[in-house]
Amino acid sequence: SYVLTQPPSVSVAPGKTARITCGGNNIGSKSVHWYQQKPGQAPVLVIYYDSDRPSGIPERFSGSNSGNTATLTISRVEAGDEADYYCQVWDSSSDHAVFGGGTQLTVL
Amino acid sequence: QITLKESGPTLVKPTQTLTLTCTFSGFSLSTSGVGVGWIRQPPGKALEWLALIYWDDDKRYSPSLKSRLTITKDTSKNQVVLTMTNMDPVDTATYYCAHRHPGDPFFDYWGQGTLVTVSS
Numbered sequence: 612s613y614v615l616t617q618p619p620s621v622s623v624a625p626g627k628t629a630r631i632t633c634g635g636n637n638i639g640s641k642s643v644h645w646y647q648q649k650p651g652q653a654p655v656l657v658i659y660y661d662s663d664r665p666s667g668i669p670e671r672f673s674g675s676n677s678g679n680t681a682t683l684t685i686s687r688v689e690a691g692d693e694a695d696y697y698c699q700v701w702d703s704s705s706d707h708a709v710f711g712g713g714t715q716l717t718v719l
Numbered sequence: 720q721i722t723l724k725e726s727g728p729t730l731v732k733p734t735q736t737l738t739l740t741c742t743f744s745g746f747s748l749s750t751s752g753v754g755v756g757w758i759r760q761p762p763g764k765a766l767e768w769l770a771l772i773y774w775d776d777d778k779r780y781s782p783s784l785k786s787r788l789t790i791t792k793d794t795s796k797n798q799v800v801l802t803m804t805n806m807d808p809v810d811t812a813t814y815y816c817a818h819r820h821p822g823d824p825f826f827d828y829w830g831q832g833t834l835v836t837v838s839s
Contacts, residue, residue: 612782646826656825659820660823660825699766701824709768711765712765713765
């Protein structure tokens with residue numbers, strides 16, 4: 612089964628740039644989707660197909676995917692961005708969804 | 720406007736079968752490409768995908784839980800039902816249902832989730 616690896620935590624000062632990685636074998640050949648989850652709330656889709664943003668998601672959120680690493684980048688981080696972030700792919704070989712272990716973003 | 724809401728027991732005993740219902744609005748599960756999935760999250764832990772049912776009744780299950788899961792749909796009621804057999808305390812989690820964007824491999828709308836505790 613396909614495995615996605617995320618760092619457990621990332622810390623960033625307000626106004627700076629946060630980068631959250633998602634590692635997987637040749638993940639660059641897959642489409643990666645990212646979700647934001649605040650405490651006590653359901654996940655919210657923030658990036659789909661590596662770098663597309665749903666309506667309502669600020670332009671500060673962007674994504675990239677190449678080789679063995681996909682990256683969610685949050686520019687000009689705000690206190691309200693503090694949350695857990697999960698990457699997700701669809702494993703076509705077994706035809707099911709796979710989530711990463713999640714990364715807790717802390718705004719210092 | 721798409722909404723989903725999970726319902727079911729908050730407490731089940733070990734070895735019992737869990738039945739959860741996802742009631743949705745704003746879309747039809749008879750529309751080509753549409754899917755509804757179930758994802759769970761143990762307290763303080765990561766999301767885990769469980770199952771998905773498509774508009775054409777095709778179904779997909781997590782390989783590690785496949786033997787315990789059944790997903791069905793009632794298009795007329797706008798509901799998707801997930802059953803999980805032989806519940807164990809490790810199955811204690813918040814269970815979410817989510818709308819899979821038509822033809823796309825991501826979930827764009829999620830229910831609020833329902834916490835299920837497995838304990839005797």
